[in-house]
Amino acid sequence: MSLNATRGACARRPTPKAGARSVATLAFAAQGVSVAAVYTTVPAVTEHLKLAPLLTTAMMVAVALTAGAGSFLGLAAIRRAGSVATMRGAMLTAAAALVLIGSAPDEATVICAYILFGLAAGALDVGVSTRAAAIERAYGRSVFGFYYMAWSVGGVVAALLTAGAARLDWPVAAGLSAQAGIVLLLALCMRSHALPSSAPGPSDTLTQPPLGRRLWIRLIPFGLVLLVVYVVESTVSAWSAVYLRQTLAASLTVAPLAYAAYQAGTVVGRAATDRLVHKCGAAAVVRAAAPVVACALAGMAAAPSWPFAVLAAGAAGLGASVLAPLSLASAARLRPAASEAVLARLNFFNYVGVVIGGAVSGLLGSTGQFRLAYAAPAALALLLLAAARHFTQPPPRGTQPMAARRARSGHGSAPS
Template sequence: MTDSRPSRRLRQGRASLAISFFVQGAIFALLVTRIPALQDRYGISDGLLPLFLAAVPILAGVGSVATEHLVKRMRPGLVLRVVQPIVSLALLSAGSGTTVWQLAVALGVFGLTVGALDASMNMLGVSLQRAYGRSIMLGFHGAYSLGGIAGASLAWVGAHWDLPLPTLYAPLVAVLVPVALIAGRWYVDHRGDHQGEHRDDHRSDHRVDHPGAEPTEVVRDGTTVSMRALLPLCLVMAFAYIGDSTVSNWSAKYLEDVLHSSEQLATVPYNVYMVTTLLGRSFGDLGVRRFGAVTVVRAGALLAGGGFAVVAAAPGAWAGMAGFTLLGLGLCVLVPQTFAAAGRLFPGASDAAVARLNIFNYVGFLIGSPLVGALGGAWNYRAAMLVPMALVLMTIRYARSFSPVPAGYGDGHERPRTVDVG
């Protein structure tokens, strides 16, 4: 009888990658939750601040594109081991400078490397899920959510005790960088473990030049990466992050200004959203294994759409918080499953597919907050919430793109794991 349990090396690879997701969640939260402190430290005006904030996701998109080409020459695990410490050190630099140009350089480095980090982490996650033969991507993103909660909590402590940013960041970075480096020793890289088997295939990557081919198509290991085929997943990724950025940027203002809550209560919805995101991702893999990715994605989109509807119609603060709770439970499954679906769609070129898909993470982040702000200012914020609701519900139209394909997991939901990667 065949032993279907993952090997020890796969289990170690899964744990080490989860640690990296956790570290990145904490680092990112420590940046975004202390933006007001960064603004005060450098004397940045309210008019200039959006330019700094927009530069980070734009440069992250550039970093993700660069990673697609970088992993043709080196393993994604090696990319992750190099860039994760740089991201942490860039955070420390952003909090330790004294002039605006120093902040600009630090945020520029942060943006470029965080794009490479997000892409390489998810490349490894997709590769490990293929090796496991069952859904585990939601667990990695759950670790990211847990890290975000930890980072936001530490940032709250720093704000409560009025700690200078270098005092807050330095000891945390001193701990997180070695943790990430040590965890990186056990990364399992599917391509690295089969280097001899696939070396010739990767050297023969080439552009498709036959009549009618898309200029963005790449053939790798017999698989064509086509933006036309990837587009539904790209849209889902953008819609999910439009919803996510709406919550992160507007939930407090919405509760305080529209639902007339207290200032203290207005800080609660985002925390509730993060906790429900963690809970949903902690159990989401079980749902995928039981019901399949298509059903889970449809259910997540319906929950998220319902959450936005509740928020838009809420008569008071507590009803609004109930809506944000539904949002967390619904949105949390979409992004991990989108990365996993890209890996199934292009099994021989999952690295390239993940890198391209990751760009739309930042597209959604860039669009979401300004879109809701503009609509809220020109119209009203209740009506503005209906726009991300409609976009998230459009995910249902593209749910079939999440169905397994023969090159992926074989049956409707999972496949037996017959070969360990490594």
Template sequence: MERSLRAARAATYVCFVLNGTLLGAWVVHIPAVETRVGIGHAALGGLLVLLGLGAFAGMQVAGRLTDRLGTRVVVPAAGVLCGASLVLPGLAPDPWTLAGALLLLGFANGCLDVSMNAHAVHVEKAYGRPVMSGFHATFSVGGVLAALAAAAAANAGLSPAGTLGALGAAGIAAALLTARSLLPGTPAAADARDRERTSAASSRGGARRRIAVLAVLAFLVMLCEGAANDWSALHLKDVLGAPASTAAFAYGTYAAAMTAGRLLADRIVARYGSAAVLRHGAATAAVGITVAATAPWVWAAFAGWALFGLGLSGCVPQLFSAAGHADPAAAGANVSRVAGLGYLGMLAGPAVIGWLTHLTALNHTFLLLTVLCAATAAAAGILRTAPDGRTPPGGRTAPDGHGGADHAPATAHGGH
């Protein structure tokens, strides 16, 4: 069992890298596809909304299928679909075809996103200790791999469609090769009595209310992430007058800090608990974005964006993990609800900031993110215990609120 569990964890890492690579491959080819189809920025923006809508739909479908069929079936199927659909935007000859291609790619990406997170919850439950943040860190690695592959392909004279097709084929192969290593579904640690207790909690409405709160928090956190993705570089360029080459590093600084934080977050969760990570992380993010918003110098803005990324780094993994542990029999559906609303927040973030710039200066709009981070920190206590009073991996187990490795089950079979 220990060997198979290690294999399942390794396969989950591959799935997260795969998702990051496939999505990153599309992102780096957006300019080439825009030129090929012959559309402007405004039309492209509308088409990208379809990608988001497709992803949201895929998340809802995958959540239910994962609970019904198991992650060993849904994760590789979603990976194959995502790899196969990656080439379609590169082949689209007109906007209408591109719209359909983006809907399908978004749907496939949403399916893979939710199913792999549900599987990560099962792996974490089987380990009996926090491992979710490490999985999310490797998603960023996939984006880097996609950028490197695209650059190498361009230097070799390969067309965008050829590059997307090659990366998609590699993704299909990776999804199929890792399928046998995945856990079949709900881990063995969730026995019949565990299911009865969590189902009873759900029927009382405890789990449902908990999922609703987690989903709202995911919306707030991912709205902040979406705002940083699209506005950090423009902040340095338009507000502080930094050259475009320097301004581009604002997002890089934010993303690097987030990746580093996620690589460290699992150990911090094991030591202090997931509620502490969410609370102090969101508070750190609030300080960081306030520093960025009020910074009179470029170097101070860089420091603010780094703090913002570091603070947010552990928030989403803990929210997804808590959603999956709320009811093991419905892990997929619960993760899909939290991830789905969170994804809508990420899509809304750039638009909200853009709308507010009609009312005030860009840097002043970031103070809204300060408020959202503070609200998230205030609500972090939702992660302390499961609906039935048990403590999930990374929850607070000690009287002083400090869960730790010493409090986690010692064997790989440990559950809640």
């Protein structure tokens, strides 16, 4: 009886892969909450501190630029302390930045708070992507869609919380503090779990093979997709609330709903991403998503009122949902042994897209041309069709790239 009970307890105990997957899910959700908290409160922060439109645009661009720097800080932290510790530290920093944004008494303080958030967001971004790539290798199947679904769920929760806080006439500090509390809670729930294939030590990858200049060339198709995706993402995320407020005369309660609809669309798309990749292939999924994004952005540009813009934002999220996770997953498979360094390089395209989308949309919006800010990315989205053929499938579990097999086959064939 005692032996059977012991076996039953062992069977119910979470496997290392399951524990690692839970930790990554919490981190992706926290990232979604924190990013949504920042973007959906831009109109409220702007009105509270009476910021000039150009200063608001500059702050959003500063967030993107510092996030790019934060991704390389995160890469260094991963190599010293591991991805889980890096993610936890970045989440705690992001929570502190949210509180500081809400309580900032003047322009200088809020600018510093946004810069701090950008650094934390960049470090968290490379941390979650690295961890997801390692888990995908352990499972031997696509998992990035699931994680980005958690990101989107977090974004929906935070956007609805922003709308609810405005409805209840809460000060912006109260709403951001509540969102920071969610991020803090998720950070405290995280526990370290080593994957079965992970070697012991602080870093997920102890030996870092040289990447070489050719890797940049191989990253270009995925980088271009990410660039376009994050032009779309930043245009919708950073400015949809302002667009609804200024151009479509929506209230502060309604303004965050376009962001919520966008993230709800990504939840639906990302819930099906991994199954679609398994059934149809990554390239086919990308080819189907590109025209959906283009048509949805055109719909946002032509929206006669805020309900139409909210519906179009949801459709844009549905189409864009698959592009970032599949780009990151395919890029990470270029060099599985150094995925964190590859993804840090790929993040360059990510933040260029955020800067371009955020800056151009903000400048157009400050001159009353927000509709053009949504029409231009619609044309860019069709360019994604040219890059679709470069997207790859995850190798089946138990298989290894040829280079890895050669490295391990010193005395005969490598074990599968």
